[in-house]
Amino acid sequence: MVLGLRSQYKNVHPGLVKERSMRVKTDEKREAILAMAKEVFREVGYERASMAMISARVGGSKATLYSYFKSKDELFAAAMTEAMEEQGDDMIRGLDPENPDLEAVLTRFGRAYLRLLISPDALAIMRVAVSEGINSSLGAELYARGPGRGLDLVTRYLTELVGKGTLRDCNPRIAAAHLLQMMEAGIVQPRMFGAPITIDQEELISATVEAFIRAYGRS
Secondary structure (H helix, E strand, O other), rough: OOHHHHHOOOOOOOHHHHHHHHHHHHHHHHHHHHHHHHHHHHHHHHHHHOOOHHHHHOOHHHHHHHHHHHHHHHHHHHHHHHHHHHHHHHHHHHHOOOOOOOHHHHHHHHHHHHHHOOOOHHHHHHHHHHHHOOOHHHHHHHHOHHHHHHHHHHHHHHHHHHHHHOOOOOHHHHHHHHHHHHHHOOHHHHHHHHHOOOOOHHHHHHHHHHHHHHEEEEE
């Protein structure tokens, strides 16, 4: 078996092997930068963090850092949203239009959605997006990679349900906006301001699902 593998790869061009090796090292370096940047942003916040501080932690020059990310804005967006995008993808995969139990699907989605939104990283992203959105394109970038993308994916799911007749004829994007906003009502805003939450999350999710199905379900 080993001899077979050696025979299979002995004619591979050395330049191709070198290129693959360099790509792996580049990917590893990028991941190391993202991990360290996330650590710095969590420790000192977006405003106090600097490219010099991050490059010193990574163990390289600022020039190397800038070769991967053009600005602190770009690095923040990548570092803070990459892991959350993976969690978001897992959450969205649960929105199965083939599952006939709409109540159960939306309830599971609501729990995962709230867990994601009130996580420390999500709250940090939202705070930076609000504070920096007026002065740069960072707010718009964070919205596109987070809430905007989520709205698009939930809209796609509801569009399928309308097509299957599970939901009444409606504007799926408006329905998606209603669903997401009801899911976070009374929970996310207090967390953003550091205030106590006075609404039970399970009760909120249950009431949201019931209201949504009453509003958009086939009677």
